[in-house]
Amino acid sequence: MNWMPPGDLPSAVSLTDLWDCHAHLQDAAFKGRLEEVVGRARAAGVARIVVNGTAPDDWPAVAALAQQFSDLVRPAYGVHPLYVDRAHGDWQTDLRRRLETEPAASVGEIGLDRSEAAGAIEPQLEVFEWQVRLAVDLRRPFTIHCRRAWDLMLPRLQALAPFPRGFVLHSFNGGEGRVDPLAALGAYFSFSGTLTWPRNRRSPAALAVVPADRVLCETDSPDLAPWRPDSAEASAPNEPANLLLVVRRIADLRRGTVSEWARRLSANARRCFESL
Numbered sequence: 001m002n003w004m005p006p007g008d009l010p011s012a013v014s015l016t017d018l019w020d021c022h023a024h025l026q027d028a029a030f031k032g033r034l035e036e037v038v039g040r041a042r043a044a045g046v047a048r049i050v051v052n053g054t055a056p057d058d059w060p061a062v063a064a065l066a067q068q069f070s071d072l073v074r075p076a077y078g079v080h081p082l083y084v085d086r087a088h089g090d091w092q093t094d095l096r097r098r099l100e101t102e103p104a105a106s107v108g109e110i111g112l113d114r115s116e117a118a119g120a121i122e123p124q125l126e127v128f129e130w131q132v133r134l135a136v137d138l139r140r141p142f143t144i145h146c147r148r149a150w151d152l153m154l155p156r157l158q159a160l161a162p163f164p165r166g167f168v169l170h171s172f173n174g175g176e177g178r179v180d181p182l183a184a185l186g187a188y189f190s191f192s193g194t195l196t197w198p199r200n201r202r203s204p205a206a207l208a209v210v211p212a213d214r215v216l217c218e219t220d221s222p223d224l225a226p227w228r229p230d231s232a233e234a235s236a237p238n239e240p241a242n243l244l245l246v247v248r249r250i251a252d253l254r255r256g257t258v259s260e261w262a263r264r265l266s267a268n269a270r271r272c273f274e275s276l
């Protein structure tokens with residue numbers, strides 16, 4: 001199935017440097033078709049994909065992707081809050097060693113989750129805080145997943161600050177009222193396909209108050225597929241080529257052009273993930 005650009009986008013000529021700031025290309029959903037997914041991403045102007053690990057057992061796959069697609073993939077290593085029970089043995093040494101040997105790597109996906117699928121919060125807090133301290137120690141940005149845990153997250157971050165390289169709030173869902181205090185701590189606010197979902201009013205309201213130099217975009221592939229009028233494909237796994245739909249939605253909501261926002265989003269991502 002060929003990816004088709006949304007109708008009113010400028011040609012890919014002006015969109016060649018997009019960053020998909022959060023995805024999971026190591027996911028089983030991409031097994032055996034990675035080359036075509038990567039080809040479509042490149043054709044859609046995606047120049048970088050930050051591939052986030054979720055537990056020690058998928059870090060080797062993330063590292064392999066960063067080697068195989070060294071111009072495209074930026075690795076992130078971390079223990080996701082839903083998978084803290086998969087972090088055993090000396091995972092801390094493994095994580096530190098990976099980050100020390102890969103200077104372009106960031107820390108992620110880490111965070112707190114109190115949805116029904118999640119386990120107890122105490123081990124999550126311990127694993128999360130340890131990883132934030134490691135990121136600060138190694139001067140790396142880190143990427144946060146936070147679900148139903150903002151009342152815990154904000155004070156924890158305030159206690160752990162300052163963050164010399166800032167951090168990313170992936171698929172930000174914290175509401176407009178939390179934007180200012182999080183921005184003051186150095187947060188980047190990454191918006192995903194959920195921004196395009198017609199019934200989602202919370203994300204557009206938050207986007208409206210995020211400083212322009214702190215907005216990022218992502219797909220969270222293979223999850224969080226953007227809404228399409230022809231939702232026949234809604235059940236297909238999301239992929240980085242769909243990033244343009246998120247960029248266009250950001251530009252529409254902020255009343256700018258797609259080209260202008262594409263440039264701004266790229267500059268923000270480079271500042272976040274590449275500045276030393």
Ligand SMILES: [Zn+2]
Binds near residue numbers: 023
């Ligand atoms: Zn994720």
